[in-house]
Amino acid sequence: MATDFEPRIVGFLCRWCSYPGADLAGTSRITYPPSLRVIRVPCSGRVDPLFVLKAFQDGADGVMVLGCHPGDCHYVEGNYYTRRRYALMHRLLEYVGVERERLLVEWISAAEGGRFAETVTAFTAQVSQLGPWGREGREGRERREGMEGGNGGRRREVS
Amino acid sequence: MIDKIRAKARELLESGQVYCFIGYEEGTRGRVRPAFVYEPREADRLIWDERCTYNLVAYLHQFQPAFSPRPGGVREVPPRVGILVKPCDSRSLNVLFHEEQVEREGVYVVGLTCQGVKVNGQPQARCQRCAERVPLVYDLVMGGVPKTVGREDYVDVVKLEGMSPGERLAFWMKEFDRCIRCYACRQACPACYCFECVAEQLDPLWMGIAIDLPQKQFFHVMRAYHLAGRCSGCNACEEACPMDIPLSLLNRKIAREVESLFGYKAGQDAQTPPPLATFKKDEELAL
Numbered sequence: 001m002a003t004d005f006e007p008r009i010v011g012f013l014c015r016w017c018s019y020p021g022a023d024l025a026g027t028s029r030i031t032y033p034p035s036l037r038v039i040r041v042p043c044s045g046r047v048d049p050l051f052v053l054k055a056f057q058d059g060a061d062g063v064m065v066l067g068c069h070p071g072d073c074h075y076v077e078g079n080y081y082t083r084r085r086y087a088l089m090h091r092l093l094e095y096v097g098v099e100r101e102r103l104l105v106e107w108i109s110a111a112e113g114g115r116f117a118e119t120v121t122a123f124t125a126q127v128s129q130l131g132p133w134g135r136e137g138r139e140g141r142e143r144r145e146g147m148e149g150g151n152g153g154r155r156r157e158v159s
Numbered sequence: 160m161i162d163k164i165r166a167k168a169r170e171l172l173e174s175g176q177v178y179c180f181i182g183y184e185e186g187t188r189g190r191v192r193p194a195f196v197y198e199p200r201e202a203d204r205l206i207w208d209e210r211c212t213y214n215l216v217a218y219l220h221q222f223q224p225a226f227s228p229r230p231g232g233v234r235e236v237p238p239r240v241g242i243l244v245k246p247c248d249s250r251s252l253n254v255l256f257h258e259e260q261v262e263r264e265g266v267y268v269v270g271l272t273c274q275g276v277k278v279n280g281q282p283q284a285r286c287q288r289c290a291e292r293v294p295l296v297y298d299l300v301m302g303g304v305p306k307t308v309g310r311e312d313y314v315d316v317v318k319l320e321g322m323s324p325g326e327r328l329a330f331w332m333k334e335f336d337r338c339i340r341c342y343a344c345r346q347a348c349p350a351c352y353c354f355e356c357v358a359e360q361l362d363p364l365w366m367g368i369a370i371d372l373p374q375k376q377f378f379h380v381m382r383a384y385h386l387a388g389r390c391s392g393c394n395a396c397e398e399a400c401p402m403d404i405p406l407s408l409l410n411r412k413i414a415r416e417v418e419s420l421f422g423y424k425a426g427q428d429a430q431t432p433p434p435l436a437t438f439k440k441d442e443e444l445a446l
Contacts, residue, residue: 049384050357050365053377057367071440080438084421087444088387088435091416095320096380096409097328105446 007061007127009036011120012047016074017109018066024113032117033124036064043067044105045078049089052103056093062102062127064120069107079107101126102133161207163301164243167269169202171241177267178238181218183211193218207243212276212283214393215242216251216349219261241267245276247285249294250391250426251349256296257429258389260352270297272305278398285394285407288312295427316412331376337402338375340368344396344406345382350389357381383409388417388433391426420444 013019019040025032041047044067052063065086067079086105094100104123108116168180182205184194191210195218196202222240244252249270255261272293275286292305319327342358345351358366358378366381367374383390383406390410397406417423421434 050381053381054365057373057377077438080440081435083442083444083446084435084438086446087420088413088416089384090446092380092384092387092409092413094324095327095412096331096376097324099324 005128005131006033007035007124007132008059009062009064009120009124009127010055010060011036011038011064011066012041012044012051013038014044014067014079015040015042017068017072017107018044018116020110021066021108021112021116024110025117026113028113030113030117032120035124035127036120043073043075043078044082045073045075047082049085052089052093056098056102056133059133061130061133062104062123064123065103065105066108066116066119067105069109072109098133099130101130160302161205164207164269164271165202165205167299167301168196168205168241169199171267172196172199172202176239177241179222180205180241181215182243183207183213183215205243207271209275209277211243211245212278212398214245214248214251214347214349214395216244216248216255217347217395219252219255219266219349220352222265223261237262237265239265239267241269243269243271244294244297245271245273246291246294247273247289247391247393248349249296250291251393253296253426253429254350254389254391254433255352257432263429268294268297268299270294270300272300272302274305274307275309283394285392289392296429311411313411313415315408316415319408319412332372334404335375335379336372338370338379338404339402340370340375340378341401343399343401344404347395347399348386349393349395350386350391351382379404379406379409383413386410387413388421388423388435389425390414 013022022038044065047065052065055063065082067082068074070079070083073079082105090100090103093103106119108119164182168182171177172180180196180202182194182196183191184204185206186192191206193213193215194204196204219240219242223237252261252268256263274292275289276283287309288311289309290311292308294300319330322330345356345358358381359368366378390413392410392414394407400406414425417434423434425433
């Protein structure tokens with residue numbers, strides 16, 4: 001596998017645990033690969049499996065869904081649903097040919113800055129091993145790169 | 160048997176117990192089509208034989224009020240409908256009862272025991288896998304005592320699981336490449352009843368509407384996932400598909416995983432919530 005390949009990883013981080021965890025990693029000056037694009041969500045339960053599909057459809061090489069540890073959800077039960085959804089989603093994606101290693105669901109608390117950095121580092125290495133996601137992924141990426149600057153794909157900036 | 164169905168439909172319509180009776184009638188070119196009988200004298204149009212594959216439960220939605228009233232508002236009572244169901248259809252009916260899409264009091268269910276149906280004279284693979292020969296929900300059941308039951312062994316699903324990820328991807332890409340995004344699978348499905356489907360939603364544009372391979376691929380994954388724990392295995396989607404995409408391979412994979420992960424089978428009753436709408440605090444799921 002090409003060593004200069006830097007995967008594009010989309011991360012859905014829960015606003016109460018994993019996002020502050022990522023913040024902690026930053027303020028603690030812990031380095032981790034810049035491959036991760038963070039999307040902050042109110043709760044890991046907000047992450048509709050459709051979001052993950054959309055990310056893969058538009059050329060992400062890997063997707064992370066990070067939330068509070070089960071039992072610690074700010075909304076009491078959001079991540080229990082996440083756990084069930086993604087247990088199934090993992091198996092379904094694997095079945096249609098998306099390698100299991102491209103999707104990571106992990107629980108990271110606001111105090112686990114170090115573990116956040118480790119998780120991202122390990123996941124980036126794992127996805128780099130697999131290479132870019134599919135022929136379609138590469139094509140999608142080329143299309144998107146050709147489109148950047150314009151708004152051809154009706155894509156909006158996410159702040 | 161046909162006479163009994165016709166007599167029952169006539170009786171229900173004459174007594175005003177139902178406003179419409181949904182069954183099957185003779186179509187063109189030796190095929191069968193769904194029949195909507197409103198007049199007692201028309202009940203003789205109804206037929207029942209092994210060509211009656213359609214899942215009529217999908218037509219119940221059009222008899223339901225479009226929106227529930229505001230709190231305190233007057234509830235619109237949908238007209239009562241009579242319907243013929245096979246065992247597989249009865250499972251979809253249970254799913255709709257649980258999801259409050261159809262009221263139990265709003266339908267008169269005439270259940271039919273079933274020995275399997277045929278498409279173009281060919282026995283259906285799903286019927287050979289079907290372990291239920293008697294409907295799970297009915298007001299009245301007709302038909303003889305079934306002799307044989309099928310068994311689900313997931314041979315084809317296991318075979319696909321045994322492939323490498325690359326081979327599986329190639330297999331599915333070949334299948335999905337034929338998709339023309341006609342949404343016949345969705346229209347035929349009794350459990351697909353959203354007013355606005357994400358596949359056609361433009362803002363936000365979740366599923367691209369281009370006939371483009373990754374979009375087609377994930378449209379099918381999305382469709383199958385939305386039916387997780389809700390698909391009764393009636394195979395209406397696959398039968399409706401003009402491009403012969405093996406959608407049952409996807410649906411049955413999910414059914415299998417749902418059963419192994421959560422011990423749940425769709426449509427067995429109208430009370431148990433589907434697995435993704437509930438949770439257990441201390442379950443171990445491999446993520």
